[in-house]
Amino acid sequence: MKKVFVITLGMLLALNLPGGARAAEYGGKEHGGVTTSAQEHGGTTQAQTPSTEDIRSAMKSYVEAESQKTGGNFEVVDPDTNQTRQLQLLRVHERVGKTGDYYYSCADFKDVNSGEMLDLDLDVADQAGKLAVVDVRVHKVGGEERYTYDENDNRIPLGDTKSHLGTTAPEGKEHGGY
Secondary structure (H helix, E strand, O other), X not given: OHHHHHHHHHHHHHHHHXXXXXXXXXXXXXXXXXXXXXXXXXXXXXXXXXXXXXXXHHHHHHHHHHHHHOOOOEEEXXXXXOEEEEEEEEEEOOXXXXXXXXXXXXXXXXXXXXXXXXXXXXXXXXXXXXXXXXXXXXXXXXXXXXXXXXXXXXXXXXXXXXXXXXXOOOOOEHHHXX
């Protein structure tokens, strides 16, 4: 009797093994842990979220590419003075956030003509897996904020400024968020 039980148990385990192996391939976590539908192919997949370092790197690359076009300095029109500022990137802040469809961070720059320190906000969009800077705003000049944010991500100007409008984002919304 004991021999029959062991043989039966062995057969059940052997028959169940291919089903268990098959379950890992279909309808579960496949190819790096992204959840898929019950179909192996043709199901919807989730886009992978870019890392903080990827976002910061996209910002740095954008500033470098734009700087090469203008003789080595990053040019930004200051909306309050209507003057083009020639800037050098010092650093992109460590903190990266997300509002709506946009990732954002601040970056510190130095105006090569005036010596003033500027803090710019850069918005990054994930466009079909490629990160692209879509808006740049002058947030601070010489440590003085030109705008702040409310609890609903609306940009609130501090004084008579146009810096909160940005270059492409909808008026008043932080980081292009909707």
